[in-house]
Amino acid sequence: MSVRTGSARGRLLAAVVAVTGLALAACGGAKVGGGGGGGGGGSTASAVAAGSSGSTTTTKCGTVTLADNPWIGYEADVAVVSYVLRTDLHCNVQIKHLTEQVSWQGFSTGQVDAILENWGHQDLAKQYISNNHVAVDLGSDGLTGVIGWFVPPWMVQKYPDITNWKNLNKYASLFKTSESGGKGQLLDGDPSYVTNDAALVKNLHLNYKVVQGGSETALIQSFRAAQQNKKPLLAYFYSPQWFLNEVHLVKVNLPKYTPGCDAVAAKVACDYPAYHLNKVVAASFAKSGSPAFTLIKNWKWSNQQQNTVSKMLAVDKLSDDAAAKKWISSNKSVVDGWLKGT
Amino acid sequence: MTAHVDQGDPTAVSKPDVSAENTRPTVSPGRRDPDVADISVRGLWKVFGTARTATRVPTTPELAAMSRSELRDRTGCLAAVCDLDFDVAPGEVFVVMGLSGSGKSTLVRCLTRLIEPTAGTITIQGEDITRMGDRALRELRRNKVSMVFQHFGLLPHRRVIENVAFGLEIRGMSRAERMRRATEVIELVGLDGYQQSYPEQLSGGMQQRVGLARALAGDPGVMLFDEPFSALDPLIRRDMQQEVIRLHREVGKTMVFITHDLSEALKLGDRILIMRDGRTVQVGTGPELVGAPADDYVRDFVREVPRSQVLTLEWIMREAVPADDMSGRELAPDVVVRDAVRAVLESTAPVKVVRDGRLLGVVGDPEILRVVAGS
Amino acid sequence: MARAARVYRRPGRLTLLLGILVGWLVLYAVLKGTDTISLAPSDVTSLHTRLNDLNTSVGDNRNSNPFFLYFINEIQVGATHFITFLQNLLSQPSGTRPVPVVGWLGVVVIMTVIAGRFGNWRVAVLAAAGFLFLGLQGLWQPSMDTLALTIAAVVICVLIGIPLGVLVAQYRGFERVITPVLDLMQTMPTFVYLLPLTLLFLIGPATGVIAMVIYAMPPVIRLTAHGLQAVSTETVEAGRSLGSTRPQQLAKIMLPMARRTIIIGVNQTIMAALSMVTIAALVAAPGLGQTVLQALESQDVGTAFNAGLAIVVLAVVLDRVTTAASERARATDHARTRLRADPRWRRGADLVALIVTAVAVYLSYTYQLFAAFPDHLAIGGTRLGLDLGTHIESWTSSATSWAQRDLGSITGPIKNGVTYHALNPLQNLLDSSPWWLTFIAIVATAFVLGGRWAALIAATCLGLVVGTGLWQDSMDTLAATLIATVVVVVLGVMFGVWMGRNARADWGIRPFLDALQVMPAFVYLVPFVALFGATRFTGIVAAVLYAAPVAIKIVADGIRGVPAETVEAAGSSGCSTWQVITKVQLPMSVRSLALATNQGLIYVLAMVVVAGLVGGGALGFDVVAGFSQSSLFGKGLAAGAAIVLLGIALDRVTQSAARRAGGHVSHRAT
Numbered sequence A: 001m002s003v004r005t006g007s008a009r010g011r012l013l014a015a016v017v018a019v020t021g022l023a024l025a026a027c028g029g030a031k032v033g034g035g036g037g038g039g040g041g042g043s044t045a046s047a048v049a050a051g052s053s054g055s056t057t058t059t060k061c062g063t064v065t066l067a068d069n070p071w072i073g074y075e076a077d078v079a080v081v082s083y084v085l086r087t088d089l090h091c092n093v094q095i096k097h098l099t100e101q102v103s104w105q106g107f108s109t110g111q112v113d114a115i116l117e118n119w120g121h122q123d124l125a126k127q128y129i130s131n132n133h134v135a136v137d138l139g140s141d142g143l144t145g146v147i148g149w150f151v152p153p154w155m156v157q158k159y160p161d162i163t164n165w166k167n168l169n170k171y172a173s174l175f176k177t178s179e180s181g182g183k184g185q186l187l188d189g190d191p192s193y194v195t196n197d198a199a200l201v202k203n204l205h206l207n208y209k210v211v212q213g214g215s216e217t218a219l220i221q222s223f224r225a226a227q228q229n230k231k232p233l234l235a236y237f238y239s240p241q242w243f244l245n246e247v248h249l250v251k252v253n254l255p256k257y258t259p260g261c262d263a264v265a266a267k268v269a270c271d272y273p274a275y276h277l278n279k280v281v282a283a284s285f286a287k288s289g290s291p292a293f294t295l296i297k298n299w300k301w302s303n304q305q306q307n308t309v310s311k312m313l314a315v316d317k318l319s320d321d322a323a324a325k326k327w328i329s330s331n332k333s334v335v336d337g338w339l340k341g342t
Numbered sequence B: 001m002t003a004h005v006d007q008g009d010p011t012a013v014s015k016p017d018v019s020a021e022n023t024r025p026t027v028s029p030g031r032r033d034p035d036v037a038d039i040s041v042r043g044l045w046k047v048f049g050t051a052r053t054a055t056r057v058p059t060t061p062e063l064a065a066m067s068r069s070e071l072r073d074r075t076g077c078l079a080a081v082c083d084l085d086f087d088v089a090p091g092e093v094f095v096v097m098g099l100s101g102s103g104k105s106t107l108v109r110c111l112t113r114l115i116e117p118t119a120g121t122i123t124i125q126g127e128d129i130t131r132m133g134d135r136a137l138r139e140l141r142r143n144k145v146s147m148v149f150q151h152f153g154l155l156p157h158r159r160v161i162e163n164v165a166f167g168l169e170i171r172g173m174s175r176a177e178r179m180r181r182a183t184e185v186i187e188l189v190g191l192d193g194y195q196q197s198y199p200e201q202l203s204g205g206m207q208q209r210v211g212l213a214r215a216l217a218g219d220p221g222v223m224l225f226d227e228p229f230s231a232l233d234p235l236i237r238r239d240m241q242q243e244v245i246r247l248h249r250e251v252g253k254t255m256v257f258i259t260h261d262l263s264e265a266l267k268l269g270d271r272i273l274i275m276r277d278g279r280t281v282q283v284g285t286g287p288e289l290v291g292a293p294a295d296d297y298v299r300d301f302v303r304e305v306p307r308s309q310v311l312t313l314e315w316i317m318r319e320a321v322p323a324d325d326m327s328g329r330e331l332a333p334d335v336v337v338r339d340a341v342r343a344v345l346e347s348t349a350p351v352k353v354v355r356d357g358r359l360l361g362v363v364g365d366p367e368i369l370r371v372v373a374g375s
Numbered sequence C: 001m002a003r004a005a006r007v008y009r010r011p012g013r014l015t016l017l018l019g020i021l022v023g024w025l026v027l028y029a030v031l032k033g034t035d036t037i038s039l040a041p042s043d044v045t046s047l048h049t050r051l052n053d054l055n056t057s058v059g060d061n062r063n064s065n066p067f068f069l070y071f072i073n074e075i076q077v078g079a080t081h082f083i084t085f086l087q088n089l090l091s092q093p094s095g096t097r098p099v100p101v102v103g104w105l106g107v108v109v110i111m112t113v114i115a116g117r118f119g120n121w122r123v124a125v126l127a128a129a130g131f132l133f134l135g136l137q138g139l140w141q142p143s144m145d146t147l148a149l150t151i152a153a154v155v156i157c158v159l160i161g162i163p164l165g166v167l168v169a170q171y172r173g174f175e176r177v178i179t180p181v182l183d184l185m186q187t188m189p190t191f192v193y194l195l196p197l198t199l200l201f202l203i204g205p206a207t208g209v210i211a212m213v214i215y216a217m218p219p220v221i222r223l224t225a226h227g228l229q230a231v232s233t234e235t236v237e238a239g240r241s242l243g244s245t246r247p248q249q250l251a252k253i254m255l256p257m258a259r260r261t262i263i264i265g266v267n268q269t270i271m272a273a274l275s276m277v278t279i280a281a282l283v284a285a286p287g288l289g290q291t292v293l294q295a296l297e298s299q300d301v302g303t304a305f306n307a308g309l310a311i312v313v314l315a316v317v318l319d320r321v322t323t324a325a326s327e328r329a330r331a332t333d334h335a336r337t338r339l340r341a342d343p344r345w346r347r348g349a350d351l352v353a354l355i356v357t358a359v360a361v362y363l364s365y366t367y368q369l370f371a372a373f374p375d376h377l378a379i380g381g382t383r384l385g386l387d388l389g390t391h392i393e394s395w396t397s398s399a400t401s402w403a404q405r406d407l408g409s410i411t412g413p414i415k416n417g418v419t420y421h422a423l424n425p426l427q428n429l430l431d432s433s434p435w436w437l438t439f440i441a442i443v444a445t446a447f448v449l450g451g452r453w454a455a456l457i458a459a460t461c462l463g464l465v466v467g468t469g470l471w472q473d474s475m476d477t478l479a480a481t482l483i484a485t486v487v488v489v490v491l492g493v494m495f496g497v498w499m500g501r502n503a504r505a506d507w508g509i510r511p512f513l514d515a516l517q518v519m520p521a522f523v524y525l526v527p528f529v530a531l532f533g534a535t536r537f538t539g540i541v542a543a544v545l546y547a548a549p550v551a552i553k554i555v556a557d558g559i560r561g562v563p564a565e566t567v568e569a570a571g572s573s574g575c576s577t578w579q580v581i582t583k584v585q586l587p588m589s590v591r592s593l594a595l596a597t598n599q600g601l602i603y604v605l606a607m608v609v610v611a612g613l614v615g616g617g618a619l620g621f622d623v624v625a626g627f628s629q630s631s632l633f634g635k636g637l638a639a640g641a642a643i644v645l646l647g648i649a650l651d652r653v654t655q656s657a658a659r660r661a662g663g664h665v666s667h668r669a670t
């Protein structure tokens, strides 16, 4: 037998020893779905799938899939709701990072059980709720949404009349950038967000160009830099948003919203409406009788509460679970209300 | 070899047809009696090119008569094999020779329709293979005809024994049985002990023995060789030629052997067909070719051959004249010149060439010296 | 007259190009702003509306139309089941279990054993280390999601691709039909198939996998065909002469002999599939791609880099293992290794490996510790942190914040310089000239560079672009692409010449190029967004970084390919180094230069489009918006078509130009 084979045998031996060692180490370790045992040299169950320590063998809840849309407030919703679902109701929670429209599409493919924070989207509601009957409106989640154009506070001090849209053309040259092609720049966020900005610019005859920032973070960083360095900035923004607590952005008043003034997307020439954000769930999920459904039906919180959690996530960089745990520990009664009937 | 054929089969006559009137031997024809031949080829054509034009060539007399280059210029088709006729007798070793590009490989592949002939008939052991369906053709290849290739064509991912057993495996023979048979054949070709090697681990000569064993494994009646030894160096080539001679003696197959090496052809071949640009130039035994080349092409071919080793006495004898001293020794007409040199030169009287007690002619010093000095 | 004219030398190509440019500029100065075709971001043309209607009607009839019911939906459902199955196995909670069926220990051991069995012990160690590293990065679950997607895509590619490769090898006609399709599959920016795919298959992992399959399938088809065609005809003839049937020839001769080449094809398919994971995440495919995309959203360089690194680790492990396997499949090695190991010993080893795997899988099925990768180990009283990922993230983040803080004074001016002095003027020239003027100028340029055919193709493509209604956006994308390509070619020549002439430089630089190529393109975007903001310039920088390695490698190989004797001859006749480079080495590698330009363009276009996500705007943005706003779906689809048209035009023109320059550009390496 050659040296090579000898060493190969050595390797095999090592492998056997290693596996046996691991097996021994595992003795007394927590078993999957078995309620867990003592520490015996390994980590305890809490190291696994945070929060699911000692999960029960059977859960009547099963798996819940939540859509997670790309803004921090929504992430706060998901953090808290999914934490409660997992720890109190022992659900398996799957979180899908999707844009708004895609989340709706998920109802028809069974990819999504619930949207926690829906901003309007009447067309989608018509398609998926009224026509296809694959989704159900679960009513308000307690949040009120505002969308609009904002400027940093220093600009309002320096140019008090800037908050009237009629004066925007006067200041257009202030907002010129390398991207705006000689016009003023209006910075937009994620391409998936609800927006009429391009139509507004056109229909209000503003000498501006919509430039895509690409994300919520891009907007926040731009505003922060603008306020710090006293640089002009006009951008799309919205509330609830924790950042409004850090920098008190001022909304520019566009022509007043009247019901129906935004009926034709390309003809819009009025401000955004106030959004009463709501919950939407898949029809099959609503019929499942799952305690998760009851919880989501009961779930409701305020802009202020959401902002608190958002800030923990975005500024304090807590993980979703840590933030949820922290907030829940000081809001026990609110959570108990949600759990009623589950 | 010659001796063997002589005993073996009356139809495989490779001796010149010598009659009383005509002492000079005539060239033996390619065509024989097809009923007793193992392989019989008639009007075989292979024209490469677009199917429509190619099939027209053999049937259009004007095109069929054209030279290869003329045809190519006119039609874009390449006539690799043109109007070949020949028969191979059972047990005969039939050699096909020619320069590179003369169509030898194409010819030998047409014999089992590895290349589809354009026109003509090929009969092997009484069956017209040009009319066979796929299944019958496969059966023929599996059982009756096998082939040995220039670059061996072995499967590198299989061991020697698996390579040898490959043809049997394809027939669906059971594993145990084909391994037994393969082991036998491997012994026969002298590769015992290498059953478990991979082809890459063998020398070229040994690899070709594997190829040979593979061809023998199915126990075919006919074996085809396409320049099997030209990729080998000269010493190994000589070994392998001996090997083929030995195998032929032991198993007695009909063989069609392609080569472009004349000494190999002379050594192995009962008869030799010389091709040029797809056409037959001459068919005959070695001495026939050397003694009576049909044209300059053949003459060029045989120029380098040591004539004294190829020619027999009947090719150099002259008619006896009354002035001859008839006291010399008697020798048979098929004695090779080299072996007669001493006898002729030692005696003052010319040697008498005698068959069955009949005097055919005499050979004296001048005749011998002309051959020996000429070569 | 004509005869007299022929006496004069025809004007050189450079003169003609200059003439075109001057004429264009003059007319631009006069006609600027007239006859432009512009479309506001929220506006749509009737074509777009019709495509929207198509989308809606597909949505409404998805479950009644037989084409969908019995074909498209079947594929979608089948793919989804397959992926879900793999995810339950590897990454996602399965059934009532809060963890997947096979935990980390099982996966690590299985990978190690496979690597050892089909490769060698070195890659086995690499596989073990690599997969453990994924766990230590804190990315076990997304990594396994990515692995599951990749496995799904590669299995589908192999199941479809190898039979197709066999057909290609056997039928000339089929080869002629499929080759241009494969070319298109590989040159089309991956980004653009997403939207049409979502029309058919909706958003979700199935669509992600199908997109991966489209991009990753060509190598396995091409290499299977190549491997089969390369089997020596004599060997096949030998098989035929023994009376084998066609299936026998295929199964017993050709496929085994082509095995190594086929494995190389599978290797390239795996790499291509992995390079798609971030793109697939755009249609909600799970895994590391999601992590990268979210990091892009929150501009979190640390997270993006950590996840990108995980993709690189996966890629390196899978690449080395399959490469080792292909090497072993080479017949010579095959013979050697097989002989050395006594079959009985091998069988024993296989048995032991099987038992070890079974035990590991059982442990990882049963015990929490081996199921989900722990973030720390508590041994006795001491706590051993296993979260390497957090460290990687914070290191990277602090490095970028430093760069952002301290390089701001440099990056700002660079960005503005390029934008104001190159990008804006070019973009204005392209999109503010009357469209017909730009059209004529481009077609004329194509004619001068590539000849009649190139001009015809360019004219057709541009005509269709006009038809999409997205002329202005297309011209903006073209401007960014051209500028980035110029930079790529300059870098390619500089570094390529250096590496081609200096083996040490090559040795030092090549690994970085390899790493740059494996890192998913999106990961580049994140730090540059942090440095340059959401601007077109960011897209250009990312595109340059993405495309430069390819161009550099091609040029380096070309320079090295110049025969040493020729270079020596030049040196011995007294050429200076500069003269050797400019008069001998570069002219002799003109084919590589042309190929580098061609490939550079295609890579740049792909990336410039992706940069639409972060302020690049133009066509890329239209496509992204198409995913997320149903009213813009049609426009997104049209934008995808415009990207493909631009790509075809650029590809064909550079190819023809290359042929005229004396080289033939073969398509993306297979």
Ligand SMILES: Nc1ncnc2c1ncn2[C@@H]1O[C@H](COP(=O)(O)OP(=O)(O)OP(=O)(O)O)[C@@H](O)[C@H]1O
Pocket (backbone or CB within 6 Å): B048, B049, B078, B079, B080, B098, B099, B100, B101, B102, B103, B104, B105, B106, B107, B260
């Ligand atoms: N498949 C083919 N298609 C077209 N022409 C062919 C084909 N195969 C062979 N030929 C041509 O037919 C002619 C005869 O080829 P063949 O291989 O039979 O010659 P050969 O006598 O075996 O030569 P060599 O001694 O080099 O093996 C050559 O001119 C060759 O180019």
Ligand SMILES: [Mg+2]
Pocket (backbone or CB within 6 Å): B104, B105, B106, B227
């Ligand atoms: Mg030949």
